[in-house]
Amino acid sequence: MKKLASAVLYGCGISLFASSCVQKAEEKKLNVLFIMTDQQRYDMLSCAGNRYVGTPSLDRLAENGVRFEHNYCANPVSMPSRFAMATGRYAGEIGYTNNSTKPDTLRVLPVARESSVGNLFRNAGYQTVYSGYPGFYCGRTHMEEYGFTQNGTDYYEGPADFAENFLAGYNPVQDEPFFLYLSFMNPHDICYGAGFDPRFPDELRPHQIAATQKYIDLRKTLSDEEYRAQIPPVPANVEPNGTYAEMKAIGSGSRDWTEEQWDFYRWMYCRLVEDVEQQIGRILAALENSGLADHTIVVFTSDHGEMGQSHGLVFKSRLLEEATRTPLIISGPGVKKGVVDSKSLTSGIDLVPTLCDLVGIPVPENLSGKSLKPVLTGQTDKIDREYIIVESSSGYQINDGRYKYTAFTRGDKEASLMDILADPGEMSDKVADPAYVAEKERLHGLLMKEIKKITEQVPAEK
Template identity: 30%
Template sequence: MRQALALLALLTLVACQSEPDVAAPERPNILLICVDDLRPELGCYGAEHVQSPNIDRLAAEGRRFARHYVQAPTCGASRYGLLTGERPTHNGQLGNGFMMSHTSKRPEGEQPESFVHHFRRNGYRTVGIGKISHQADGLARRNPDELELPYSWDEMLVRYDKWGKGDAPFFGFADGSNRNTLKYEVPPYEAGAVDDLGYPDGLHAELALSKLDELAAAEQPFLLAVGFYKPHLPFTAPQKYWDLYEREQIPISPNPDGPTDAARAFLHGSAEFFNRYKLGKEFGGAGKRLSDAYAREVRHAYLACVSYIDAQVGKLLDRLEETGLADNTIVVLWGDHGWHLGDHTIWGKHSLFERSLQSPLIIHAPGLPQAGRATPSLVGSIDLYPTLCELAGLPVPEAVDGISLVPLLDDPTLPSRRPVYGYQRNAMSMRTDRWRLLLRKREQGWQAALFDHDADPHETRDLAAEHPEQVAALRSLWNEGTNGLIPTLDAWPIATEE
């Protein structure tokens, strides 16, 4: 495959020498499917209780990345990393509003170049549908006529329908209401007596199908990004997807309690889940479990949403086949971060544990060798930018921190090349093949947590106090990931007391 890619890149270079920003016809199309809050609890990731046949089909024909991690456990910051291929260098990049407050206001030449912009500048038609950046419609809230990613899109499309503009569809229920206008006096889930078009994601899938028909009739290569809202809260899906599951057969979390010996500061109170869905049946907090019965009920709702989105993914894959686009289209399915479903007593994201930072990544490319075989190599979301560039024969901008995944598309058995890092304000997490090290900055020094994934894949026991020598052994790798964002271990030592 790599030889074919090298030939493609050469042909592209020759074709574009006189006009460097004009795409060669040999370039592949790209379909990027972004799924909000999708944890790797899917059939293809070993969760036999989950009904995800279409995503499983994509994995069976592509490359599944078994250990893919985002660089921030929140939507906007994670998507910023995906789109720019850059690690954060200051705290502003770790919030949800950075693209709205920063990139939407800067001139084109002063912006970190998103891969969407890079592809557009090099001859691709770029179309976004749904949530790709942070805002549900891709618009900057302070100026509703301004895109979060100006200069990137030829078209940015969304279906508002019965919910109205802004983020109302994102938080919407089947009757057209939404959690914000109801002042959070809503439940965290709904089984709607509607078909797929009764919620925004079905409407966006329909819009994407129409757009694929249009793009198939054109000669210009395209990058189509489709962003689905679910399974983000509220967990709303048509009743038929709830009916796919027997609630009593749904397992609860294998790690429903906080890690033994870990500081409470590494947990959080699940504020969105408990405070913005006030009609929930039970209320917990950091270190406080919900009942198994209610945990299953909420997990049932989440899985119904996963199956609803899986059905929409299936429609897109089928349309690629029907239009003849499949043979020259790279398909990427990406989750913007994981989500705790009661793991460590948390109901939400926003942690630096495995469950929050790990998400699905599946890439299907025409001619992929060993299709269907997963790779255990550690990879990050920032690696997608250079991967797509290499597959399309485009140069990689110097500012990109990610490294291409094409070697892993060629050979899924290759070892991990480097650790992956996750960031929050004043905190960081590092994942190696065996260890996860978490450090949270305190006045007297770093507060540490250490987990051995060979023996404890669910991160149930903190070993930092028991094995300080292992924390010390990870020092140099840790320092490499701080990126000027937070102090190194040399500059800010680990605290000796809680």
């Protein structure tokens, strides 16, 4: 009888200990898994209705969370955009407007130390680790300054390799909560991998050639019928000689591309999206297998888009929908499932306040972005925001969901005004149309006020 009582007490002890461990794990702040691609446009998801690209892993992520349809980068080039996503502040605050801005003209590191998501989470007791393509600061990583321990420099499969190993070895009871920032290079290699860009000889880009050669080889194995079925159609707003002809592929040689080359470019872009999607699938599977999915917030986004022949242009940097609009999916505990938010205007600067808000870290008051938690948790169906701002080295843009007004700081063109509801392809500039004078003046005034908040470099009054 004593043995039975001892066994019962022993069993209860084990049960209580296990229960205590689970309770301790659950008491910890939520983990964060942040996944970023480079140069992935907003519509390069099969769950967004694109039948020329397959993204099953990201589709499942969207089914388990919220997908924001009108998300914009803060700047349509990598480094300023990534700075904004990592700090919740516009890069223009420190004169950081393009990838080639000289480091000695910036105040990047003081801002990174003050409000970067890595430091905010590290100071809150998180282990913060970054793996993959850094792309933050003019060729120098400074990941420790941003609050992250750098782990690995392979930009292609490296982030997935690291995530699998990290999650397999993570102990939810003993280890600190984690913030994993996983950054992939692709589909950025469309800049090089189409195989006919004279700016980049093969010997100067061995990694890009290796990463994309399999798709160049794959094309050779497909019949013409199979290949044609996989090529997205020419964009409706291709506009070869219209409003944006003066911007056309500066220095890229694409001005003289043949129809066959354009077809291959669009096909290759889809394949590079699918390539990185496979790596993301590995990460999400590892999260599920670890048993940590129910205690982890997952974010997927990209730093900027890709023109993809719209307006006859390629690559990024333009203040046009294809370059500035990016995918954003967020899932996790407390987040509504299967929601597509087509009402809110969201931005890369919203990610720091959102993640802080979701895990209970105080949101710094000096951030430019807004927390998306009210939509994520179902408190509202639209973020309370009148407009968003996008900046670049060529100008500043205000977008209120219907109209986009751009004040240029470079070139001969002073401004543009697009009605993106009536003209989603941005084919008809209304800036000189008398019927739009009121909207032009309203948006110009608002934009000037916002620019003054960001930087002293205000475009001349019209």
